[in-house]
Amino acid sequence: MKNKLRSIGEQGKHVFNQNLQIIHLGKLGKVEDATRVFSHIFHKNLVTYNSMISVFAKNGRISDARQLFDQMTRRNIVSWNTMIAGYLHNNMVEEANQLFEKMPQRDNFSWALMITCYTRKGELEKARELFDLVPDKLDSACWNAMIAGYAKKGQFNDAEKMFEQMPRKDLVSYNSMLAGYTQNGKMHLALQFFERMAERNVVSWNSMVAGFVNSGDLNSAWQIFEKIPYPNSVSWVTMLCGFARHGKITEARRLFDRMPSKNVVSWNAMIAAYVEDLQIDEAVKLFMKMSDKDCVTWTTIINGYIRVGKLDEAREAYNQMPRKDIAAETALMSGLVQNGRIDEASQMFSRMSTRDAICWNSMIAGFSQGGRMDEALDLFRQMPIKNTVSWNTMISGYAQSGKMDRAAMIFQAMGERNVVSWNSLIAGFVQNNLYLDALKSFVLMGQEGKKPDQSTFACALSACANLAALQVGKQLHQCILKSGYVNDLFVSNALIATYAKCGRVQSAEQVFKDIECVDLISWNSLISGYALNGYANEAFKTFEQMLSEGMAPDEVTFIGMLSACSHAGLANRGLELFKSMINDFDIEPLAEHYSCVVDLLGRMGRLEEAFDIVRGMKVKVNAGLWGSLLGACRVHKNLELGRFAAERLLELEPHNASNYITLSNMHAEAGRWKEVERVRVLMREKKAGKLPGCSWIELQNEIQSFLSHDSAKLRHENTQITLNTLSAHMRDKCNISDIKSTFDIL
Known part of the structure; x- marks a missing residue:
């Protein structure tokens, strides 16, 4: 009998150890290993099943967890709670509620779980309805769940009222209230509440440190940190991450070196801080010193190499990684995509056994950015569960490829659209010169109840600028004032460009003056506005003011300045500016700069000089440049040079009818009718077509467009x-x- 009892005891001890092993493997994410241990346990008990259900659920394999739960011949209340907690962990509220309704009996933890389930989803009314049904109102768990829910949503009056009504308050209740204040940035109220707390633990102190860190008040965070009686690893890591996040890497390292004991989380935090600051050598030094590295460590260092462009080192680190996970695989794959190595990324993607949404979206984005939309679409169709990012990536990809009809089809097929979806569509229309469609989409967005953000307004303003739709632009300005985006630099710069292109230079100046801290784009937008409207003197004054304030010009600045010289006929000054750009500011001229100079000299009749500049160019000549020279040749009746420019232009744009027409008119003006006929024959052979003329006008705050030969508008x-x-x-x-x-x- 004793031997039998001893045998049962040994057996129970063995099963207990195996249960602990399952839990441990689950925490490490080694689900397959945990499953293997589970399958080899001959005498499984309720703890064994409950542990395995928890492992499956916490690692995202909720269907496996439910299958195991359904296989159980006997369940206890812990089994039910574990399965409900699994649904909660995977944000499956309805499934959790259905299981909760089927429970044969419930304890306080069951009720608290379901209340937490609803509060996390922000469904506080349902949570309160459930709370009112709780039989045991003396238990603090349900009260704490409701307090945490109210506080997290910023409903402090409801949270405080429930806190005061609690029959028995515990430390969790106080910390729930405190966390509500700190997580919502109400640090003044948090500090007052913290000082009133009769009892505090390290969670209370850590909550205050995290609150001040998130609010950007590092001094207060440090003062609280130094007062913590017994800081734990969370305390140290929270303060360390606070320093790192705000660029104080020296302070972060000093704190790291002071830590009495360092766990893998603290090492990872310091390495991540160096990676964020692009100090990859320092990150590698720490990495090499670590004795125990986890998947986060390896993924962080791989990301670090990728961020500084060391892709081969990233691949080497990946190859050395003892156990590769999906995060590391996705990091390396994304690095290959970012560096244009799409085929390598695709091969890696095809070899991956497990893929999450981030992985799918990264590969789809890679194909889209490379203009390989057929492959992107094929992958998109294969994706098992598409999220909003997937749909938005496809819209942007088609827009960048100039296929706005396909982009619009994807947009229409979407189930739920967010602001990014609308912005992708509107930006696509603007990029493809479909400005009216962009504005129509902006209106439809409002009708659907979506609020525009700064990107939406900037794109809509760009459409107005290109249409010279002043009244619509003014209306958008009023919307921007009401929405609070008037101080956004991105939007302000778009407003400057819109007013300038609509001929309202004074309004553009006023917007510029109202900007608290202008950037280079602000200066460039104003200078280009002056140039466009013929205000050369104002452009030069602004340019000089810009230099005096220490702002260095770029290529766009000089395009605006050269354009101003061209419109004002300031040939010599423009040439001086062009030389200054190269010699004084070390800016390599682009084709656009040469086009401005050619246009400038062409307007003054200095065609030979213009032609010499074209021949001496270091960059590839574009159609715009030859077009400027051809136009100047026609004005000044230089047929020989004009013919040469036209031939070069026809090589670049063989189907553009306007080039043939210009050359034909030049021959006609010179009385060379045989040449006129030859050009017309050549035009027919090349099947050069002329796009229908398009005009638009604002009528009663609406933009009406007119295409030539449009019977609908006749x-x-x-x-x-x-x-x-x-x-x-x-x-x-x-x-x-x-x-x-x-x-x-x-």
Whole structure:
């Protein structure tokens, strides 16, 4: 009998140790190893099953957890609670609620779980309804769950009222209230509450340190940290991360070196701080000193190498990694994508046994950014569960490829759209010069109840600028004032460009003056605005002011300045500026700079100089540059040089009809009719077509567009009536006896 009892005892001890092993492996994410241990236990008990259910659930394998739960012939209340907790961990509220309803009996933990489930989802009314049904109101767990829910949502009055009504308050209750204040940035209230607490533990102190760190008040965070009676690893890591996040790497390292004992989390935090500050050598030094590295350590160092462009070192670290996880694989794959090594990334993706949404989206984005939309679409269709990022990536990809019809189709097929979805569509329309569609989408976005952000407003303003739609731009300005984005630099710069392109230079100046801290784009937008509207003197004054304030110009600045010189006919000054750009500011000229100089000299009739500059260019000549030279040749009737420019232009744009027409007109003006016929034949052979003319006008705050030969917009009778009325007014006011022939021509 004694031997039998001893055998049972040994067996129970063995099962107990195996249960602990399952839990330990689950914490390390080694689900397959845990499953193997579970399958080899001959005498499984309730703890064995409950432990394995928890391992499955916490590692995202909720269906496996439920399958095991359903297989159990006997369950206790812990089994039910473990399964509900698993659903809660995976944000599956409805499934958790269905299981809760089926429970044969419930304890206080069951009720607290479901209340927490609803509070985490922000469904506080449902949580309160459940709380009112709790039979044992003396237990503090349910009270604490409700307090935490209210506090997290910032409903402090409800949280405080429930806190005061609690029959028995414990330290968790106080910490729940405190966390509500700190997590919402209410540090003044948090400090007052903290000082009133009769009892505190390290969680209380850590909550205060984290609150001040998140608020950017490192001095207060440090003062609280130094007063912690017995700081734990969370205390040290929270303060260390606070220093790192705000760029105080020296202070972070000093704190790290002071730590009495360092766990893997603290090492990872310090390495991540160096990686964030791009000090990869220091990160590697720490990495090499670590005795026990986990998956986070390896992934952090791989990311560090990728961020500084050391992709081969990142791959080597990945190859040395003893146990590769999906985070490390995705990090390396994303690095390959960022460096344009799409095929290598694709091969790696195909070899991955497990893929999450981040992994799928990274690969889809890689194909999209490389213009390989067929492959992106193929991957998108294979993706088992698509999230909003997946759909938005496809919209942006098609937009960048100039396929806005496909982008719009993807957008329409989306189930739920967010602001990024609308921004991707609107930005796509702007990028592809479909400005009216961009503004229409902006209106539809508001009708759907989505609030625009700074990117939305900037894109809409860009559309207005390109349409010269001043009234719509003004309306957008009013919306921006109401929405609170008026101080956003991105939006302010777009406003400057819009007013400038609409000819309202003074309004552009006012927006510029209202910006607290202007950047280079602000200066460039104003200078380009002056140039566009012929205010060369103001452009030069702004340029000089910009230099005096220590702002270094870039390529865009000089495009604006050279354009100002061109419009004002300041050839010599423009050439001096061009030389200064190269010699004084060490800026390599782009094709756009040469186009401005050629246009400038062409306007002044200095065609040979313009041609010499083109021949001496270090960059590839584009169509715009030859077009400027051809236009100048026509104005100054230089047929020989014009013909040469036209031939180069026709090589770059063989299907652009306007180039043929310009050259044909030049020959016609010179009386060379055979050449005129030759150009027209060549035009037919190349099948050069002319895009239909498009005009637009603002009427009653709406933009009306008109395409030539658009039968939908032809109103012959109305047009005739209007012309007759105008004729009568002109006769009366101008004493013109007969202008019928003029309107007949029109």
